[in-house]
Amino acid sequence: MNExxxxxxxxxxxxxxxxxxxxPKYQKDENxxxxxxxxxxxxxxxxxxxxxxxxxxxxxxxxxxxxxxGDRVQYFLESEAFCLWCFPRENFTEDELALVRxxxxxxxxxLYEMLELLSNARFSTDDQTADKVYAELIRDIRCSMRSRPExxxxxxxxxxxx
Numbered sequence: 001m002n003e004x005x006x007x008x009x010x011x012x013x014x015x016x017x018x019x020x021x022x023x024p025k026y027q028k029d030e031n032x033x034x035x036x037x038x039x040x041x042x043x044x045x046x047x048x049x050x051x052x053x054x055x056x057x058x059x060x061x062x063x064x065x066x067x068x069x070g071d072r073v074q075y076f077l078e079s080e081a082f083c084l085w086c087f088p089r090e091n092f093t094e095d096e097l098a099l100v101r102x103x104x105x106x107x108x109x110x111l112y113e114m115l116e117l118l119s120n121a122r123f124s125t126d127d128q129t130a131d132k133v134y135a136e137l138i139r140d141i142r143c144s145m146r147s148r149p150e151x152x153x154x155x156x157x158x159x160x161x162x
Contacts, residue, residue: 005062005091006044006076013045021046027068029054029079038068038075047076053083062087115141 024037039047051060064080122134
């Protein structure tokens with residue numbers, strides 16, 4: 001994997017109560033215009049609690065490191081934070097890429113299984129409200145799968161419900 005990214009550790013760095021919370025600096029994201037936080041490298045535990053994928057908003061699995069403020073201090077950048085599904089594929093080695101492709105295949109199969117379960121539930125109910133909810137869920141899943149086959153991107157309605 002590319003060295004300018006840090007991967008989420010398997011175990012927590014420290015307990016939530018032991019984190020020394022500091023206010024991060026903010027940088028304007030040139031792509032979206034949003035103010036994205038930047039954490040000093042010393043605040044890694046806090047960063048893993050707060051960092052979200054810059055594309056889909058899920059908890060970050062990989063976070064980029066850079067010097068955005070010109071002060072020679074390195075920061076974790078949320079503008080370069082990605083989940084496994086949104087992480088740019090060119091940053092993986094060939095061995096890692098094979099594992100990621102297998103994981104994506106498994107995830108896609110799981111989505112198809114979910115669609116089948118929702119379809120079966122939809123046709124086995126007489127309730128109009130439930131039928132409408134099932135139909136919308138099925139439509140949203142299909143649309144999200146078509147719009148971005150690699151990587152998967154959640155539908156904004158799902159994010160609002162979280």
